[in-house]
Amino acid sequence: MATNKKFVIKPYKQHAQMDRQRATTVWGELSGAIDEIFRKNASNLSFEHLYRNAYNLVLHKHAEILYQGVQNSVQTYLNTVSTFVANASDERLLEEINLRWGEHQVTMSMVRDILMYMDRTYVPQHNKTKVYDLGLRIFRDAIARHPQVKDRLRSLLLGSIRAEREGQLVDRSLLRSTLSMLMELGIEGTAVYEEDFEREFLRTTRAFYRAESLDVISKNTCPVYMRKAEQRLLEEQERVAQYLDRSTDPKLRAILEEELVKAHASSLIEMEGSGCRAMFRDAKTEDLERMYLLFARVPSTLEELRGAMAEYVKSAGRELVADQERVREPVVFVKGLLDMRDKFDRIVSDAFQGEKAAQKKLQEAFEDFINMDTRCAHYLALYVDDLLKVGLKGMTEEEADGALSKFIVIFKFLQDKDVFENYYKQHLSKRLLGGRSVNDEFEKQMIVKLKTECGYHFTSKLEGMFNDMRLSKDAMEEFRKAGVSRVGGVELEVNMLTMGYWPSQALTTCNLPPEIKACCQVFQNFYLNKHSGRKVTWQAGMGSADIRATFGNGRKHELNVHTYSMCILMLFNAADTLTLEDIQKATQIPENELRRNLISLCTNKHRILRKASKGKGVTDNDRFTFNANFTSKLRRIKVPLVSMKEAVVDGRAGEGEGGGGGLGPGGERLVNGIPAAVEEDRRHLVEAAIVRIMKARRKLGHNELIAEVTRQLSMRFPASPPFIKNRIESLIERDYLERGANDRKTYAYLA
Structure with missing residues (x-):
């Protein structure tokens, strides 16, 4: 059976306000408890009771008494502790300060727990320092920066680090805890660590490594110095990991890189007998890789290293070009180039980590000496001629492709590709007409590679030569089947060559023996009967x-x-x-x-x-x-x-024109160091490019026209501005172009 229950609301019972006298009494109790904590007698205390007393002081607006009292208590205690620390000997100072620091951390954690409510309310409202941080500040001023402690502490830390650098064993845990203390004393910053330790540490580090690096480099070879520098960099990296603060790492690394690498980069590169030159000469890939990795720490020094490689390659290349023994043997000369290229390819790939900038420098260096004159173009053609006649004999298709690909790497550096084409065409014609090629498939592989590198126009005539040989073979089969290929005991073998595809030959007269003339006439009648309208010219010289x-x-x-x-x-x-x-x-x-x-x-x-x-x-x-x-x-x-x-006897035969004449490596007449036939082709190519450009643009400035012509012809040969200018003048004289009426540096196309 339910019963009625009355609810009574009682009036609010107001707590009695704590007066200042009562607050002082409560603080006295708390002060005694804090002193007991400092004396390590905290086990007898009731932290709940202490917390409630602190809470009541803050609640009743007496937090100022509490805060100021805690500050005075900590200050008094640490002043006493500072005396013990200051009086400690140098041998004991680090241990003593670490001992006191550990005790301080424990005691301040307890005090902070008691005064937690004050930290949450009074401290932020009145912009005060939190209790634990207040203890850190007092510890910093009373102990860490005590007049008899501060300099000694820094000196002991730096001395221990120097001793470790000199190979002595030190207590790393002691160093770690001491430096950690300095970091924590910065109160959410690194000011104490930086001012009391790091600044002087970095200064002494610079002085140490400056002196050591000068001593080591003066007494040792380049590889020995680099190994020592590498070792020191690793040691300092480990030092940061073990006891230095992470914020020191970039500053320390910058000093090490400047003193160990940047300051001695030039000396290491130029060091007689063991520097870069010796490393490149002896292909010391491991040492070069170590140097590259060291220099990579200071990017500005890498350009110096790349430059040293380029200069060495240029120097070695010029020596190779100037070596009369090698120059007399074109195949040996090109093999030397290929070996040199392979060597530096490995260096760039392994030591320079395949760096693009190093690859570009290497390419520029090879281009420098390979294009000193047109001999390299001729010798490259001779080398390929030797490959395709005997060098590739017995090779598989894959091996032959590898050998030809190696050649193309060098060919890419050649600027006078039209000169190479001229010589290559001559040698190809001899191989085709004399049946000297190792394998027709290898010949076609070479044509494909040249087409890939230089484009269709470069190989169109070469492909035409192969087509002529195929058509000639078919024509001779028909001639033999007709039963007229042998006249008077003489058998004739004819190759029909299309003019324009094959090397240009002067149409010279030659009185052939009567027996040969009769055979030629029989073939000519046979051929013209099948191909009316064509003209047959006999080239006895081929x-x-x-x-x-x-x-x-x-x-x-x-x-x-x-x-x-x-x-x-x-x-x-x-x-x-x-x-x-x-x-x-x-x-x-x-x-x-x-x-x-x-x-x-x-x-x-x-x-x-x-x-x-x-x-x-x-x-x-x-x-x-x-x-x-x-x-x-x-x-x-x-x-x-x-x-x-x-x-040639006494220079009578084949004399060139003027100072730029003479005979080339193959006995051909030269004009300005270029085979006469190539020089003539260049004139036509430049004029054709000018007309093509002007026809599209209609009107163009002089510099723009020069730049565009140079760009379009760069795959065949380097067209010089004076040469292009001469061809422009020639076209103006022949009414293809005219100068602008108001601007003489502008050209207009005449339709």
Whole structure:
């Protein structure tokens, strides 16, 4: 059964206000308790009671008495402690201050717990320092910065660090706790740590490593110094991890990098016998990698290191170009270039971490000496010629591709690519016409690589040469099937070459022997019957012949000779001795080629003819006699042609025009150091580029036109501004362009 219950609301019972006298009494009790905490007698205290007393003081507006009383108590206690710390000996000071610091942390944590309510209310309202931080501040001023402690403490810390740097064992935990104390005394900052320790630490560190680095570098080699520097950098990194504050790390690292690396970068690079030059020479990849990693800490020094590499490569490259022994052997010369490139590729890849800037510097260095003159273009063509004739023999397709790819790396550095093309075309024509290529597939691989690097226009003529050889093969099969390929015991093999694809040859007359003329006429009639409207021109200077020769005692040999040599030898069927003039009149062979073929037939190894004069050259009054006593172990003998230079006597043959003339490496006439045919092609290419640009733009300034022409032709050759300017003047004279009426530096296109 439910019963009614009455609820009574009682009036609020007001607490009695605590007066100042009562507050003083309560503080006295709290003060005694705090003193007991300082004396390590906290176990007998009731923290709940103490907390309530502190709470009541704050609640009744007596927090000022509490706050000021706590500050005085801590100050009094720490003043007493400071005396013990200040009187400690140097050997005991670090231990003593660490002991007192540990005790202080514990006692202030207890005091903070008792006064937690004051920290939450009174302190922020009146912009006061929290109790624990107040204790830190008093500890800092009374102990850490005591006149008899501050300097001694710093000196002991720095002394311990120096001792450790010199190889002595130190108490790292003691250093760590002391430096941690200085950090904490900064109260949410690093001011105490920086002012009382770090500033002087960084100054002494700089002085230490400046002196040590000078001493080490003066007494040791570059690799030894770098290993020492690397070791020191690791030690200091570990020091930061063990006991220094993290904020010190970037400042310390900057000092180390400046004193150990930046200050001695130039000396390390230039050090005689063990610096960069020696490392590059001996391919000391490990040492170079160590140097790169050290210098990478100071980016400004890396450019100096890259520059040293570039200068060494340029110097070594120029020595290679100037080495007369190597230059006489083009294949050996290019192999030296390839070996050098492989060596520095490995250095850049391994030591320089494949850095793009280093790769660019290396490329610029190679371009510098490879483009000193046009010889490199010729020698590269000779090297590829050797590869495709014998060098790739026995290689798989993959191996051949690797060898050709290595060559392309060097070819990329070449600026006079049109000069290379000129020589390459000449050698390719000889390989195709003489059947000397190792493998037609390798030839095509090379063409593909050149096309990839230089574009379609660079290889269009080369591809046309291959097409001509294919069509010639088909034409000769038809000629043989017709049954007219052999006339009077002479069998003719003809290659039909499209003019413009093949190396330009002067159309020279040559009186072929009657037997050969008859064969040529038969083929010409056959060919023109199938291809009406075409014109056939015979190029005897590009052919060869197999002839049977009978010497003394009936010795018979089959000679493979140049067509001109065949014409010369056929004359000796009617006479044993002939003069140079007799041979010239009978054959009408150009003088330079006549001398070249005669010298080839008079060499010591293949002395089929004897000449009356002494020496290698041919004089104007020379007489030649058939050498019936010629002997050879071989039945079939190939008589190679000597180079055109060997055929020149006293510079008579092949003289160039003016100071820029002369003969090139292959005996060709040079104009301003460039083969005459290439120089002529350059004129046409520049003019074509100018017309093409002006036709599109209609009107253009001089500098803009020069820049655009240079850009468009850069893949073939470096067109100089004076050369382009000459071609512009030529086009103006021929009414392709005109100068602006108001601005002479502007050109307009004339439709």
